[in-house]
Amino acid sequence: MPFLTINPFHRKARTSQNKNISAWFIALSAIFSTSVFADTITPYRAEYEVSRKGSxxxxxxxxLTKSADxxxxxxxxSDxxxxxxSDERNERAKFKISNNQAIPLExxxxxxGTGPDKQYNLVFDQNKKQIFSSKKKxxxxxxxxxxxxxxxxxxxxLRQDLKAGKTSFSYPIIDKNGNQRNYDFEVDGKETITLPIGNVETIRVKRLYDNNKRQATAWFAPEYDYLLVKMYKGKEGIEQFQVQLKQYDK
Known part of the structure; x- marks a missing residue:
């Protein structure tokens, strides 16, 4: 590694070279803060079954897919x-990665299905620092x-933060009504669960609510790159629905 060789008899050369090395490490650090994080993101396709009371x-x-830009x-x-x-839903989010954070764009x-149909869009203008909704002028x-x-x-x-070893999470959210609120979670332990794809070692994460009326728990599997493999939602102790992974493809 000749660029690391320092001549002890030439102070000016040593000082100049130290500056070059420092600049090199700073540049390397900047690269790792963005591109390496992005490179660890693997596109995937995951299929689930949705059940209620075991049926x-x-x-x-x-x-998850990556675009050319x-x-x-x-x-x-979900269907x-x-x-x-009956209920059929479609959600789509477009985002970019910067400083280890997912930056929402759209x-x-x-x-x-049963009841009134719903449709709305949000646009996050990162330059103007404004959020636009299809429901508002x-x-x-x-x-x-x-x-x-x-x-x-x-x-x-949340999945990326879990991969990084974090145990508590808080995210400011813009919901479907354009309201701003926080979603809070914490790691609740490890658990081996049985899914349609077999037994899986998971990390269990619970959502934190202001009261005990609602319950939401998610299970993430390290062996599947911390993919969400199971989710449970309940209200006042009664199961509303449960989602379980049945097929996973990279």
Whole structure:
């Protein structure tokens, strides 16, 4: 490594070379703070079954892809039928990576089925530091936060933060009504669970609510690159639905 050789008899050369080495390490650090994090992101396709009280009522699909402009697209689709109730949802988030953070650019959601149909879009203008909604003529009247997330991007960030070894998480969210609030989570332990794909070692994460009326728990599997492999939602102790991984492809 000749660029590290320092001549002890020439102080000026040593000083100049030390500066070059320092600059090299600073540049290297900057590279690792962005591109290496992005390089660890693996596109995938994951299929799930959605059940209620042990009976399968539908299916869901979660997919992550990388675009040619170095942005990422995370989509989630679900199709559920239970008795006379039906619900079909499609969510799509576009984001980029900067300083180990997922930066939201666009979010879209549509829902059809029993009851009124719903559809809305959000655009995060990172230059103007404003958020636009398809439901409003003007930018949303919310404080701009650098770590602001949408309803899909925070799920991606939680997974990445879990991979980094974090045990508690808090994300400012813009919800479907354009309201700003925090979603808080904490690691609740490790657990081996049985899924349609077999037994899996997981890290269990619980969402923290202001009261005990609602429950939400998610299980992430390190052997599947910390993918979400199971999710449970309940209200007042009664199961609303459960999602379990049945197929995973990179």
């Amino acid at each position: 399968v009522q539908g299916s869901a699909l979660r997919e 170095n942005t990422y697209i995370l989509t989630y689709q 559920i039928e239970w008795m006379i109730f 979010y879209a959601m549509s829902r059809t 003007h930018p949303l009247k919310v404080d701009w936060k650098a770590d602001q997330k949408d309803l899909l991007t925070y799920q991606f960030q």
